[in-house]
Amino acid sequence: MSIFKQMITGGLKEASSGSRAYHIWMGSLTLIMLIGVFCYYVQLDKGLIVTGMSDRVSWGLYISNFTFLVGVAAAAVMLVLPAYIFQDMDFSKAVLIGEGLAVSALVMCLSFVIVDLGGPQDAWHMLTSSFNFPNSMLSWDVIVLNGYLFINITIPLYILAMRFQGKVPDKRIYIPGVMISVLWALGIHLVTAFLYQGLPARPYWNTALLGPRFLASAFAGGPALIIIVLSVIRNYSDYSIEDKTIRKIALIVTGAAQINLIMLFSEIFKEFYFPTHHAESAIYLFFGLKGHNALVPWLWTSVVLNVLATLMLSLHRTRNNFRLLYFACGLLFFAIWIEKGFGLIIPGFIPGPWGKIVEYTPTGIEIGVTLGIWALGCFLFTVLARVGIAIETGRLRSRST
Amino acid sequence: MNNTVNSQKMKKNKFQSFLSGSKNQNDSKEAENKKDGYSQVMEKKDGRRGALKKLTLGLMAGSGLASSCNPLKGDKSLKKAELNWEEFFKGNYKLMTDKEKQATVKRLVTRYEEKTGDHLNxxxxxxxxxxxxxxxxxxxxxxxxxxxxxxxxxxxxxxxxxxxxxxxxxxxxxxxxxxxxxxxxxxxxxxxxxxxxxxxxxxxxxxxxxxxxxxxxxxxxxxxxxxxxxxxxxxxxxxxxxxxxxxxxxxxxxxxxxxxxxxxxxxxxxxxxxxxxxxxxxxxxxxxxxxxxxxxxxxxxxxxxxxxxxxxxxxxxxxxxxxxxxxxxxxxxxxxxxxxxxxxxxx
Structure with a gap:
């Protein structure tokens, strides 16, 4: 136990000291979180009426961000596979960062679900025998997300605890865990897709391509974020990450982005070659319906950025230029955030079951809570990465060694 | 107390349906499902039941004590707190026995009448x-x-x-x-x-x-x-x-x-x-x-x-x-x- 105590005190010390820029970064994140807490307090007090959601569009920014971040969490761990299985030790550095990212993304996911609940004080009802498993896909999601969180906390914790004591982590202990987490990563994303895919009431979501497309876009967006994060870590810490690592991740991003575009094209073909009643959501999303077109500029921004980023990634010359690579990854991440976020959730509700169109615009309170949760994720990741790096580089060690 | 009585009854039900053979399997499942919120949590695994029950009783006693220690708070507010507590931690209506259904309805009516002075059916x-x-x-x-x-x-x-x-x-x-x-x-x-x-x-x-x-x-x-x-x-x-x-x-x-x-x-x-x-x-x-x-x-x-x-x-x-x-x-x-x-x- 004293090892963990030392790790926590050492970690806290590490996380609470740093350069001026670091303090400004953490300070502004704290400020945004506090604003988020205030906005959530208003929402708890008044009810979800303070959001832009309504009976017609009953899920909004919260569930959009939740859906997108499940992808980030799943993709982060898919980097584990080549690192551990193919003994590519260089890659394992990226993995530690990836798992930290997965934990932060999962905490954000769970927070987004909780702030979306009308009665968060009653969430304990899920712990009773009324828990509707296996019928409800939401109960599946609760299980897989919490299980995934558990796995992704324990594996890095074990590895770091061993390194902290100057020991070599035992492969027989963590490799099985790693294998489970890789399969589990596929699971969390498919289950989240099935949450929407299984609803015949919403033809826009009720397509067999949704699950695979979730995977493809996740493996583009998630590693793209990791590349950006690694570039920041490379520049601002003593943790060395080789060019080779970033190049490999860039290849994963490129492949996934290409597959994602093919699937997007297939969906566009199906919706618009012979448009039926069921294509109305897609028409709303791409071109607007009966004068309602709030999502059209967003969607086209996403498509253009998606195509541009995929092109930049596909050309060797641009992909191998790191500045352009970071830029392309940023574009791709933003494009997928739109596409897999509100570009997916909102059109599912438009038009409504009887053809009524009511548009959705998030309110300031909703945006405040959302930014607060993003700040929470960034804060958590910064702490995890800092402590993880300090242990990995040997700066932080147990006193007994 | 109520919980133990109910769970005993439940056991009896289970036992009876066991005796009467497999055609009553659904009934026994229903009986098993008809548990109060606490017991829905606690009786999932028999081993946890005792410990959790003690914990809840402890919490209840604690909250009761806390309010009874305050000389300014009367008997009424203690009852109100107790009622609110029982309402918050009640189980799913779908799984309640008739007795539990009546109890929650009684609590809800009491709460409404105390709040507004109006009668309710x-x-x-x-x-x-x-x-x-x-x-x-x-x-x-x-x-x-x-x-x-x-x-x-x-x-x-x-x-x-x-x-x-x-x-x-x-x-x-x-x-x-x-x-x-x-x-x-x-x-x-x-x-x-x-x-x-x-x-x-x-x-x-x-x-x-x-x-x-x-x-x-x-x-x-x-x-x-x-x-x-x-x-x-x-x-x-x-x-x-x-x-x-x-x-x-x-x-x-x-x-x-x-x-x-x-x-x-x-x-x-x-x-x-x-x-x-x-x-x-x-x-x-x-x-x-x-x-x-x-x-x-x-x-x-x-x-x-x-x-x-x-x-x-x-x-x-x-x-x-x-x-x-x-x-x-x-x-x-x-x-x-x-x-x-x-x-x-x-x-």
Whole structure:
């Protein structure tokens, strides 16, 4: 136990000291979180009426961000596979960062679900025998997300605890865990897709391509974020990450982005070659319906950025230029955030079951809570990465060694 | 104390059904399921039961002690705190025994009376055997008067602030068929408008309800008489059911519902028109407080044209059965396999 105590005190010390820029970064994140807490307090007090959601569009920014971040969490761990299985030790550095990212993304996911609940004080009802498993896909999601969180906390914790004591982590202990987490990563994303895919009431979501497309876009967006994060870590810490690592991740991003575009094209073909009643959501999303077109500029921004980023990634010359690579990854991440976020959730509700169109615009309170949760994720990741790096580089060690 | 008595009873039930053989397997499962909130948690695994029970008793004693130590707080506030505590930690109504149902209804009535000084009738009547409720809507007769909508709002204590309505009346142009996309369900002009016909939608109480399937906490379910109901105190407000309903049958309380004291309908049912809190789902229950007392839903009685027919599908002499057997009836979005118990027909 004293090892963990030392790790926590050492970690806290590490996380609470740093350069001026670091303090400004953490300070502004704290400020945004506090604003988020205030906005959530208003929402708890008044009810979800303070959001832009309504009976017609009953899920909004919260569930959009939740859906997108499940992808980030799943993709982060898919980097584990080549690192551990193919003994590519260089890659394992990226993995530690990836798992930290997965934990932060999962905490954000769970927070987004909780702030979306009308009665968060009653969430304990899920712990009773009324828990509707296996019928409800939401109960599946609760299980897989919490299980995934558990796995992704324990594996890095074990590895770091061993390194902290100057020991070599035992492969027989963590490799099985790693294998489970890789399969589990596929699971969390498919289950989240099935949450929407299984609803015949919403033809826009009720397509067999949704699950695979979730995977493809996740493996583009998630590693793209990791590349950006690694570039920041490379520049601002003593943790060395080789060019080779970033190049490999860039290849994963490129492949996934290409597959994602093919699937997007297939969906566009199906919706618009012979448009039926069921294509109305897609028409709303791409071109607007009966004068309602709030999502059209967003969607086209996403498509253009998606195509541009995929092109930049596909050309060797641009992909191998790191500045352009970071830029392309940023574009791709933003494009997928739109596409897999509100570009997916909102059109599912438009038009409504009887053809009524009511548009959705998030309110300031909703945006405040959302930014607060993003700040929470960034804060958590910064702490995890800092402590993880300090242990990995040997700066932080147990006193007994 | 109650918990132990109940769990003993449960064991007895289980034992009896074990003796009487496998055909009672469902009953025993039901008995097993009929547990209070604490026991739903605690009795999942026998080993945890004792420890958790002690923990809860400890917490209860602790909270009781805390308030009894305060000399300013009287006996009344202690009782109030106890009542609120029991209400918060009660179980899912779907799994309650009749005794537990009566207990929660009693608590809710007491709470309302203490808060307002008004009297309240709240029923927790169960489904009767050989009853399956169904509904038929005569498109030829509806003239769009909306009396059904108003009666429904009054009967079911719906939020006046957001003008929540369970029923939507769609005004559709003649010759367009059932064109919902171009229909107007928010008209404000003299009716019936020339060249138009009217059609009402509400919860169809599907026999295969997708909303029930998706609820993560079984806060919504189909009763034995076919009514799809919500336990407003068990709902966590995730709105998955709302996304799953193909018929726009559900309404959410985005804010605390507002019904003025003198307008509250005080003849209530736990699963029906009792007052709701913010953040929970609600819907048409075919006026469970009326239909289980042998009356028609408010919308049926309010309709001036006789377009709405309600009755027991299992009674061969009922009017609804006559319509199903003698009219060309149809249902909406039948291809989804939801099996609505709500039919349309024309004269």
């Amino acid at each position: 709240m029923s927790c009547s169960n489904a009767e055997s050989n009853v399956l409720f169904g509904y038929a809507f005569n498109i030829s007769k509806c003239r769009g008067y909306m009396d059904c909508v108003n009666a429904c709002v009054k009967e079911n204590n719906q939020d006046r602030a957001s003008e929540m309505q369970y029923i939507r009346i769609h005004e559709i142009q003649d010759g367009k068929g059932l064109n919902f996309e171009e229909a107007d369900d928010n008209y404000y002009h003299e009716i019936p408008a020339a060249g138009h016909f009217y059609l009402g939608t509400q919860c169809f109480h599907c026999d295969n309800p997708p909303c029930v399937e998706v609820c993560p906490v079984e806060a919504t379910w189909k009763e034995k008489d076919g009514l799809v109901v919500v336990d407003y105190d068990w709902c966590i407000g995730c709105r998955y059911c709302m996304a799953a309903c193909p018929y726009d049958g559900r309404r959410f309380n985005w804010a605390t519902p507002q019904v003025s004291q003198k307008e509250v309908n005080k003849n209530q049912h736990y699963l029906g028109n009792r007052l709701r809190a913010k953040g929970v789902m609600e819907k048409c229950t075919f006026c469970i407080q009326r239909s289980r007392a042998g009356k028609n839903p408010a919308c049926v009685d309010a309709c001036p044209t006789g377009a709405r027919i309600f009755g027991n599908l299992l009674d061969p002499n009922s009017e609804i059965r006559w319509i199903l057997e003698n009219k060309k009836v149809f249902r909406l979005k039948e291809e989804l396999g939801t099996e609505p118990k709500f039919w349309y027909y024309m004269d």
